[in-house]
Amino acid sequence: MPSAAEFTEAPDSAAERTRRWRPAVGTGIGNALEWYDWNIYAVFTPFFAPQFFPSADPASALMATLAIFAVGFLMRPLGGLLFGWLGDRRGRRxxxxxxxxLASAGSLVIGLAPTYAAIGVGASLLLLVTRMAQGLAHGGELPAAQTYVSxxxxxxxxxxxxxxxxxxxxCGIVAGEVxxxxxxxxLSADQLASWGWRVPFVVGGVIGLYALVMRMRMAETEVFARQRVAQDRPSLWRDFWHHRTxxxxxxxxxxxxTVVYYTWVVSAPARAIAVNGFxxxxxxxxxVLANLVFIAVLPAFxxxxxxxxRRPVMLAAYAGLLVLTLPLNWLIQDHVWQLGLAMTIGMLFVAxxxxxxxTVCAEMFPARVRTIGVALPYALAVAACGGSAPYLQTWLSDNGMGNVFLFYTMALLxxxxxxxxxxxxTRDVELT
Incomplete structure (x- = not known):
């Protein structure tokens, strides 16, 4: 991970160090919460699916819960639109x-929600509405955070x-998996299914409250502050259209x-548990070990x-993933170590x-349209192919068409x- 010297410029006092580190900490904790939340949903799906849907058919309950996972992503474009506008007009902060x-409130609601046995279909609807609200929040979280950091x-x-x-x-994903x-x-399997699955959601809600306090103490970026006082700002939508390329x-x-990320980083453990019987x-x-390797190499890239x-690094990543898609999936057979090796190799290229x-996305846009310029197209892409990846992979595999998903991934790469x-x-572009 980058050292303190790389994130600061030799501050003169403790107060100055705090001022410079607070944005990084506030951004990091809030961003970690989003990823923690979506990962624990995927990881704990086999345990809590029967709590929100009829338990008589576990396979149907699992598919319904994965469908809600995908539906949450459909809210991301709307979230990108809403929070993108907010970020470019009212500030990244x-x-x-x-x-x-909004995201932390959703975690608390899921962690404390009544089950299907208690209120019937109301539990299913509550899960759906909550995940839609979190999808709305997460649609704006990542673009706003990456714009702020850039x-x-x-x-x-x-x-x-x-x-x-x-x-x-x-780190949020690793925390959830640990x-x-x-x-x-x-805990026994029965304890996990009855109440143990609630623990990570409640923990996520508490962490979210801390992240909220940290972000309320953050300063706005100087780039946004400068463009906000500009006298001649074109219409946001006209500017958005101007940068359509x-x-x-x-x-x-x-x-x-996004497909390879959700396949290897997010849903691979849950799929191995539910489908391979690991x-x-x-x-x-x-x-966890594979993700620790992932964390270690990210700053190096x-x-x-x-x-x-930027281009040579991204080209090497996508080309490597294209070549390795089939071999890595064929590597996973009957042993957990095979999953670990495949995840580690795949995640090196994803990293x-x-x-x-x-930063590549942020460097494409001027400050006045940077957040929404990243947020809306990014959210559309993730909603179309990221959130649906676990469901699509499971459905195709269950119908004997697992290789179709692999070729679909290769086409997108x-x-x-x-x-x-x-x-x-865009490495040398000045952000204005």
Whole structure:
């Protein structure tokens, strides 16, 4: 992980160090919460699905819960639109405060929600509404956070600062998986299914309250402050349309990356438990180790992009994933170590693109339209291909068409390669 010297510029006092670190901490904790929340939903799906849907048919309950996971993503474009407008008109800080408040409230609601046995279909509807609200919040959280970090970063170091987004997010994922592994080790399967699954959601809600306080104490970026006082600002929608090519680039480089990310980083452990029958505790610990490797290499790829450029790093990542999609999936057979090896290799290549995606997207737009310019196309891409990936993979596999999903992933990665080849290098762009 980047050292303190890389995120600061030799502050003269403790007060100055606090002023410079507070934005990084506030952004990181809130971002980690989002990723923690979506990951624990995926990881604990096999345990709480019967609590929100009829338990007589576990397979149907699992599919219904995964469908709600996908529906939550359908709210992300609306969230990107709402919070993108808020971020570009009222400030990055305002968007980040509102999104983390809504997300943490949703975690608490799920953790304390009554079950299907208690209120019938009302439990299913409550889960659906809550996940839709969280999807709305998360649609604006990541773009606002990555815009904030990119604008706070010193020129020439945006790549390494950009890695903070996925470092903090993956820390949230690891925290959820460690908690899941601990719970799987100390609780029986019946205890996990009856009440143990509630623990991570309640913990997420409490963490969210802390993140809210931290973000309320953060300062706005100087880049936004300068453009806010400009006398001549065009219509947000006219400006958005003017940068439509950049918006399409965001979609193009996001589609393949989001599918492989949700396949390998988010849903692989839950799928291994539910479909391959792997031991839950061992699977989660293997996933934790793979994610620790992922965290360790993220800043390295960010620094590499600051030296070599964004395009070469992203091209290597997408090309590697394209070549390895089939072999890595065929590697997973009957042993947990095979899952761990496949996840680690896949996540190394995912890290190369993910570490710099936030700054690559931010560097495409001027400040006055930067948040919504990233938020809306990014959310559309993730809603279309990211949130649906676990459901689509499960459905195709259950119907004997597992390889169709693999070729679908490869096609999206090919799109990302073409778009990356055609986009300009943005490493030396001045953010204005």
């Amino acid at each position: 305002s968007a980040m405060i509102t999104s983390v408040a 604008e706070m970063a010193p020129h020439g170091r945006r790549g390494r600062w950009s890695s903070l987004i996925y470092v903090s997010g993956t 908690l899941g592994a601990v719970l799987a080790g100390v 950049a918006c399409l680039r965001v979609v193009g480089i996001t589609l393949g990356g 031991d839950a505790e061992a699977t989660l610990w293997v996933s 960010g620094i590499l992009s600051d030296r070599l450029g 190369a693109s993910a570490s710099i995606l936030p 090919l799109v990302a390669i073409v778009v990356t080849c055609r986009m300009p290098e």
